[in-house]
Amino acid sequence: MGKEGIKMIDHQSDEHWMSEAMRLAKKAAQAGEVPVGAIIVHEGNAIGRAYNQVETLKDATAHAEMLALTQAQSVIGDWRLTESVLYVTKEPCPMCAGAIVHCRLKRVVFGVSDGKAGACGGAINLLALPGLNHRCEITPGIRAEESKAILQDFFREKRAHNRLSLTEDLD
Amino acid sequence: MGKEGIKMIDHQSDEHWMSEAMRLAKKAAQAGEVPVGAIIVHEGNAIGRAYNQVETLKDATAHAEMLALTQAQSVIGDWRLTESVLYVTKEPCPMCAGAIVHCRLKRVVFGVSDGKAGACGGAINLLALPGLNHRCEITPGIRAEESKAILQDFFREKRAHNRLSLTEDLD
Numbered sequence: 001m002g003k004e005g006i007k008m009i010d011h012q013s014d015e016h017w018m019s020e021a022m023r024l025a026k027k028a029a030q031a032g033e034v035p036v037g038a039i040i041v042h043e044g045n046a047i048g049r050a051y052n053q054v055e056t057l058k059d060a061t062a063h064a065e066m067l068a069l070t071q072a073q074s075v076i077g078d079w080r081l082t083e084s085v086l087y088v089t090k091e092p093c094p095m096c097a098g099a100i101v102h103c104r105l106k107r108v109v110f111g112v113s114d115g116k117a118g119a120c121g122g123a124i125n126l127l128a129l130p131g132l133n134h135r136c137e138i139t140p141g142i143r144a145e146e147s148k149a150i151l152q153d154f155f156r157e158k159r160a161h162n163r164l165s166l167t168e169d170l171d
Numbered sequence: 172m173g174k175e176g177i178k179m180i181d182h183q184s185d186e187h188w189m190s191e192a193m194r195l196a197k198k199a200a201q202a203g204e205v206p207v208g209a210i211i212v213h214e215g216n217a218i219g220r221a222y223n224q225v226e227t228l229k230d231a232t233a234h235a236e237m238l239a240l241t242q243a244q245s246v247i248g249d250w251r252l253t254e255s256v257l258y259v260t261k262e263p264c265p266m267c268a269g270a271i272v273h274c275r276l277k278r279v280v281f282g283v284s285d286g287k288a289g290a291c292g293g294a295i296n297l298l299a300l301p302g303l304n305h306r307c308e309i310t311p312g313i314r315a316e317e318s319k320a321i322l323q324d325f326f327r328e329k330r331a332h333n334r335l336s337l338t339e340d341l342d
Contacts, residue, residue, distance in 0.1 A: 054250060058244060060244065061237060079229050095266050095269025098265035098268075099232045099266045102231035103232070119269070126265050129288065129295065
């Protein structure tokens with residue numbers, strides 16, 4: 001195979017980091033959690049990796065983004081993450097967007113938008129609320145279709161499972 | 172002293188729980204943290220008590236409300252806090268308001284409003300965002316002046332301390 005046939009992977013591209021976040025989202029699905037994955041990258045290195053663990057930890061605040069932010073702050077030794085970029089498969093909710101502003105993240109890259117409760121432009125944009133001290137760059141729609149498919153597959157399987165359980169109960 | 176002279180304390184009143192939250196806020200100030208205190212009450216018992224610990228924990232998400240919510244969820248053994256009430260000395264920010272909705276809290280009682288970044292009606296109301304699954308009752312302004320004074324005293328002392336340090340540096 002000639003050199004032109006080799007597909008080069010740019011390990012620092014948004015697409016690459018989003019594929020890593022999608023891998024974490026799939027792990028969430030395997031654990032029965034709504035599949036969202038998040039990675040925080042600082043100077044080319046991942047310093048936080050997490051998936052949604054609300055049911056596992058019985059903690060409604062245990063979204064992928066929150067867990068990844070806590071890890072990243074611990075690695076940096078500071079709550080200021082001004083040089084870090086968050087990659088997350090779904091648009092952050094108001095809680096996570098608020099946390100992103102508090103940590104002063106440089107940039108947020110997300111997959112699928114959430115028109116219902118997304119807080120980075122989907123339903124509302126909290127990353128640019130005038131009263132807040134920090135504004136964060138937003139890059140939406142990276143590998144959006146694949147990120148969406150992971151969520152759709154999860155909910156489709158869950159509904160099928162619930163129907164099956166209901167049928168068994170009726171037998 | 173006659174019976175009419177005795178001041179009865181209602182241990183289940185909003186004012187009583189807010190005074191407990193203010194006690195926690197003062198502990199935050201002693202620790203050099205922005206003085207905000209929070210208590211979560213379930214069936215008449217406090218199941219979460221915390222004050223802001225952002226600097227101590229080097230975690231920008233360690234607001235009093237977030238720490239109290241995590242404690243309360245742990246006590247109840249569930250992320251659903253549908254019968255719980257949060258008392259907090261300052262109006263919750265977008266992050267905390269988002270967390271309150273995720274935990275499906277029954278009611279939020281706060282002291283001083285935050286017109287700049289408050290997310291329970293001050294700058295924005297995230298507790299009633301149409302796309303979210305849960306709406307939470309809000310009781311603002313309980314012991315607001317005292318809650319505000321705790322914050323003002325903290326920032327006044329901090330400014331005085333900074334001026335003093337600057338003067339010493341110039342000597």
